[in-house]
Amino acid sequence: MIIINNGSLKELLLAANNGPFMQAEIVSLTGKGKLRVTCNWLYSSLNCDPNDNSTFLWQFNKIDDQHVSLSPVNSCINKTVYASVRDDINYYLQVQAPYSADWITAVGRDEVIGFKLQGTFIAQLTGFNGKLVTLNNSSESHGNHSGFRVRSTGDTFSQNAQWFVSIKKSLQPHIEFSGAQFDFESVTKELENCEITVDQTLLKQVLSQLKS
Numbered sequence: 001m002i003i004i005n006n007g008s009l010k011e012l013l014l015a016a017n018n019g020p021f022m023q024a025e026i027v028s029l030t031g032k033g034k035l036r037v038t039c040n041w042l043y044s045s046l047n048c049d050p051n052d053n054s055t056f057l058w059q060f061n062k063i064d065d066q067h068v069s070l071s072p073v074n075s076c077i078n079k080t081v082y083a084s085v086r087d088d089i090n091y092y093l094q095v096q097a098p099y100s101a102d103w104i105t106a107v108g109r110d111e112v113i114g115f116k117l118q119g120t121f122i123a124q125l126t127g128f129n130g131k132l133v134t135l136n137n138s139s140e141s142h143g144n145h146s147g148f149r150v151r152s153t154g155d156t157f158s159q160n161a162q163w164f165v166s167i168k169k170s171l172q173p174h175i176e177f178s179g180a181q182f183d184f185e186s187v188t189k190e191l192e193n194c195e196i197t198v199d200q201t202l203l204k205q206v207l208s209q210l211k212s
Contacts, residue, residue, distance in 0.1 A: 007180035010117040015060050023057045023169040029162040031205045032148050041078035043096040048149030053085040068115045069107045082111040085127035085152045093150050119194040123163045127152025166210050
């Protein structure tokens with residue numbers, strides 16, 4: 001049994017075998033909300049909706065110590081689907097192929113996501129093209145939904161590319177994981193250690209999204 005009691009997702013990733021190893025929410029440090037999939041919206045695009053604080057869990061599947069694939073725990077269909085970086089539609093992330101609307105149900109090049117942790121639970125995500133997964137500055141409206149979409153186009157680890165990973169469950173039985181703390185003091189210290197500056201009012205908003 002491997003015991004990790006300091007809440008370090010980096011240690012969890014390194015200790016895990018390949019395959020599913022945790023379920024977590026992913027929250028943008030911009031305060032624009034949780035990363036989620038909106039089914040059948042712009043090819044089931046990944047996006048953040050600041051008006052939706054409902055739980056949205058991702059399953060993290062380890063490929064190696066630097067890469068994962070990401071699957072919504074609650075799929076749009078009765079099969080597992082994967083976040084896919086689409087070079088055929090401006091590097092947006094979605095779980096349907098553009099134009100054909102085929103569901104992405106297997107992991108290939110486009111579904112391999114670089115996963116690098118800054119400190120304990122702040123992450124940067126990258127696509128196969130080596131670019132950072134970054135939240136758009138502007139919201140897009142289509143049908144009955146509006147959200148900030150994400151693309152693998154970022155060059156700098158700016159706030160739009162900074163993701164707070166809030167673990168909800170460790171999945172591998174040989175690992176006993178605990179110690180994740182998301183109170184204001186702990187998170188502030190974590191951000192300082194990562195040399196990331198977030199306005200206190202905005203940080204309180206992010207933490208309220210984590211707790212909802």
